[in-house]
Amino acid sequence: MKPLQHTIEIRVRYNETDGQGRVHHAQYLNYFERGRVELLRSLGYSYRDVEAAGLMLVVSEMHVRYLGAAQFDDLLRLTTRVTRTRGTRIDHEYRIVLPQGDREVPIVEGASVVACIDRTGAVRPLPDYLRGDRR
Amino acid sequence: MKPLQHTIEIRVRYNETDGQGRVHHAQYLNYFERGRVELLRSLGYSYRDVEAAGLMLVVSEMHVRYLGAAQFDDLLRLTTRVTRTRGTRIDHEYRIVLPQGDREVPIVEGASVVACIDRTGAVRPLPDYLRGDRR
Amino acid sequence: MKPLQHTIEIRVRYNETDGQGRVHHAQYLNYFERGRVELLRSLGYSYRDVEAAGLMLVVSEMHVRYLGAAQFDDLLRLTTRVTRTRGTRIDHEYRIVLPQGDREVPIVEGASVVACIDRTGAVRPLPDYLRGDRR
Amino acid sequence: MKPLQHTIEIRVRYNETDGQGRVHHAQYLNYFERGRVELLRSLGYSYRDVEAAGLMLVVSEMHVRYLGAAQFDDLLRLTTRVTRTRGTRIDHEYRIVLPQGDREVPIVEGASVVACIDRTGAVRPLPDYLRGDRR
Numbered sequence: 001m002k003p004l005q006h007t008i009e010i011r012v013r014y015n016e017t018d019g020q021g022r023v024h025h026a027q028y029l030n031y032f033e034r035g036r037v038e039l040l041r042s043l044g045y046s047y048r049d050v051e052a053a054g055l056m057l058v059v060s061e062m063h064v065r066y067l068g069a070a071q072f073d074d075l076l077r078l079t080t081r082v083t084r085t086r087g088t089r090i091d092h093e094y095r096i097v098l099p100q101g102d103r104e105v106p107i108v109e110g111a112s113v114v115a116c117i118d119r120t121g122a123v124r125p126l127p128d129y130l131r132g133d134r135r
Numbered sequence: 136m137k138p139l140q141h142t143i144e145i146r147v148r149y150n151e152t153d154g155q156g157r158v159h160h161a162q163y164l165n166y167f168e169r170g171r172v173e174l175l176r177s178l179g180y181s182y183r184d185v186e187a188a189g190l191m192l193v194v195s196e197m198h199v200r201y202l203g204a205a206q207f208d209d210l211l212r213l214t215t216r217v218t219r220t221r222g223t224r225i226d227h228e229y230r231i232v233l234p235q236g237d238r239e240v241p242i243v244e245g246a247s248v249v250a251c252i253d254r255t256g257a258v259r260p261l262p263d264y265l266r267g268d269r270r
Numbered sequence: 271m272k273p274l275q276h277t278i279e280i281r282v283r284y285n286e287t288d289g290q291g292r293v294h295h296a297q298y299l300n301y302f303e304r305g306r307v308e309l310l311r312s313l314g315y316s317y318r319d320v321e322a323a324g325l326m327l328v329v330s331e332m333h334v335r336y337l338g339a340a341q342f343d344d345l346l347r348l349t350t351r352v353t354r355t356r357g358t359r360i361d362h363e364y365r366i367v368l369p370q371g372d373r374e375v376p377i378v379e380g381a382s383v384v385a386c387i388d389r390t391g392a393v394r395p396l397p398d399y400l401r402g403d404r405r
Numbered sequence: 406m407k408p409l410q411h412t413i414e415i416r417v418r419y420n421e422t423d424g425q426g427r428v429h430h431a432q433y434l435n436y437f438e439r440g441r442v443e444l445l446r447s448l449g450y451s452y453r454d455v456e457a458a459g460l461m462l463v464v465s466e467m468h469v470r471y472l473g474a475a476q477f478d479d480l481l482r483l484t485t486r487v488t489r490t491r492g493t494r495i496d497h498e499y500r501i502v503l504p505q506g507d508r509e510v511p512i513v514e515g516a517s518v519v520a521c522i523d524r525t526g527a528v529r530p531l532p533d534y535l536r537g538d539r540r
Contacts, residue, residue, distance in 0.1 A: 014442065014452075015161055015435045017154035019207050019321075024150050025329040026299035030420045033296075037419065037478070047419075048478045051289075058339075059295040064332045069391070072154050073442070073453045121339070149307065149317075150300045154456075160464040161438075164431035165285045172284065172343070182284075183343045186424075193474075194430040199467045204526070208307070208318045256474070285431055287424035289477050294420050342424050 004082035006039040010096075012074045022069040028108045029062060032094045035080030036114070045129055054119055055127065060089070061113040067106040074098055076107060083111075085131045088123045090114045139217035141174040145231075147209045157204040163243045164197060167229045170215030171249070180264055189254055190262065195224070196248040202241040209233050211242060218246075220266045223258045225249045274352035276309035280366075282344045292339040298378045299332060302364045305350030306384070315399055324389055325397065330359070331383040337376040344368055346377060353381075355401045358393045360384045409487035411444035415501075417479045427474040433513045434467060437499045440485030441519070450534055459524055460532065465494070466518040472511040479503055481512060488516075490536045493528045495519045 010031055018024040036057075037047050050057060070076055077097050084091040093111050097104035116126045145166050153159040171192075172182050185192060205211055212232050219226040228246050232239035251261045280301055288294040306327075307317050320327060340346055347367050354361040363381050367374035386396045415436050423429040441462075442452050455462060475481055482502050489496040498516050502509035521531045 013435060014153055014438050015159050018149055019152035019154075019156045020326055020328070021154045021156075022328075025332065026150055026296045026303075029296035029299065030418060033420060034418050046478060048476075051477075056290055058290070058292075058336070060336050062295065062332075062334045062336075066328070066330050066332075069328075071453075072456075073451060148300060148304050150303060155461055155463070157463075160467065161431045161434035164434065165283060168285060168431075169283050181343060183341075186342075191425055193425070193427075193471070195471050197430065197467075197469045197471075201463070201465050201467075204463075206318075207321075208316060284423055285429050288419055289422035289424075289426045291424045291426075296420055 004039070004043075005079055006035070006042045007077060007079045008035060008038050010034065010076045010078055012070055012072050012076065014072050017072050022071060023074075025064075025066060028064060028066075028096065028110065031076070031078055031096065032062075032080070032092070032110055032112065035078045035094060036092060039080045039082070040130075043129070050127070050130070053127070055124060056117050056119070057090070057114045057130075058117055059112055060115045062110065063112070064108060064110045066108055068098070068108075070096075070098060070107050077104070085126060087125055088116050090116075090126065090130065139174070139178075140214060141170070141177045142212060142214045143170060143173045145169065145211045145213055147205055147207055147211065149207050152207050157206060158209075160199070160201060163199060163201075163231065163245065166211070166213055166231065167197075167215070167227070167245055167247065170213045170229060171227060174215045174217070175265075178264070185262070185265070188262070190259060191252050191254070192225070192249045192265075193252055194247055195250045197245065198247070199243060199245040201243055203233070203243075205231075205233060205242050212239070220261060222260055223251050225251075225261065225265065274309070274313075275349060276305070276312045277347060277349045278305060278308050280304065280346045280348055282340055282342055282346065284342050287342050292341060293344075295334075295336060298334060298336075298366065298380065301346070301348055301366065302332075302350070302362070302380055302382065305348045305364060306362060309350045309352070310400075313399070320397070320400070323397070325394060326387050326389070327360070327384045327400075328387055329382055330385045332380065333382070334378060334380040336378055338368070338378075340366075340368060340377050347374070355396060357395055358386050360386075360396065360400065409444070409448075410484060411440070411447045412482060412484045413440060413443045415439065415481045415483055417475055417477055417481065419477050422477050427476060428479075430469070430471060433469060433471075433501065433515065436481070436483055436501065437467075437485070437497070437515055437517065440483045440499060441497060444485045444487070445535075448534070455532070455535070458532070460529060461522050461524070462495070462519045462535075463522055464517055465520045467515065468517070469513060469515040471513055473503070473513075475501075475503060475512050482509070490531060492530055493521050495531065495535065
């Protein structure tokens, strides 16, 4: 069974930095979200189709550890990994590093729980293709 | 006829600044939007009700002149003014200043055209209460 | 000893919502930040002065539990509380609710660790006034 | 003389949409900024180096016309063009379209004036490499 993980590069935009000259700490949650979307795409699915089918994935828990500072124009490397799927929930882990020569400076680590709901807000079982069962 | 204008104060948040230590230039459009919402509220209406009634106000044109730099924690003063309403459109003007003692440092001036559409994207006449005809 | 906590109201702006019609989950970290700034102001200090003195407070850990959905124009109530100060760190807890009549709908709970560093990035002892020792 | 223009693709992120299910109108200014940075990079320069040299480029005027709605996950095409350079200023034009089959749906057009200042805020002549004189 192939591990469910996917790595993308993210170029830091100017508007994502703050007065400290660093990426604002809330911004990493947007990067994580992009990681989830691209992980899904790498499996052949689009999150747009999830919503078109009347389902929404909502973040119910988020944990972030900030390990280093990223700056404007840094080309970050984000790895998003599914660590567990349960009936209505998916757990992800995230790791963002800044490649420098042959080493990687750790920037941020995170973990989240995402829940599947419908338009009324009721919790719903994950569609099969979001379970990531691949044998 | 009372002029259709409204003034609010906006405290600059840290995440609204960028690596230059100033409010990011895109951020002022969010302030303008808040100005429009509070102007509407001052007239006794909520933009939430506009959308609940199946209409949306969308910005179709925006012009901004940046005159000075605002910083984290500045308490800005934004005046929003309706300059004209036509069948399906409202024109606004905006002025943001930073009060300092008994003078006002000009920060930004703007003007926008907002159009009224329905959920299908079709242009629709403004509801009467958005026309701001008050005699 | 007076408890170190402070409550503010936050009006949800349109740009803070996302395609799900809810406040985007990353946005709450910006609200928490505003809570920390206003808690500090309620004690007679400005975070701007902290940075002017060559120090920065940086978030080193953040944990958020999402309990309910907030929407555009909701008037949220955020309580920010210092739960512990150590040599170079401050722990905060956050609670955001939506008042409805005489009850409060829970929206988000959070906890963070903030560290004090100087301009070189070196960890520094908290200034006394940030320790919040008040007897 | 080669025209000074550059085209990039931008994938719309979820956090860039708003409650109308469209890209929030302020967001396009962040896309334009990315366009300017990548145009500069295509010429062999980094905006990070501009700031490292003690100069800043600040937006002094911005004009945007919104022509269509972009949605989450759209892969937009942004063309950024230098239309004029003067002593201390650069004029840009922007065009964002959504490619659909063999046609392009117009989304946004914009124009801006960017000024060169130093750390004291004083206006400064553009460095030669920002003039884009290429014969």
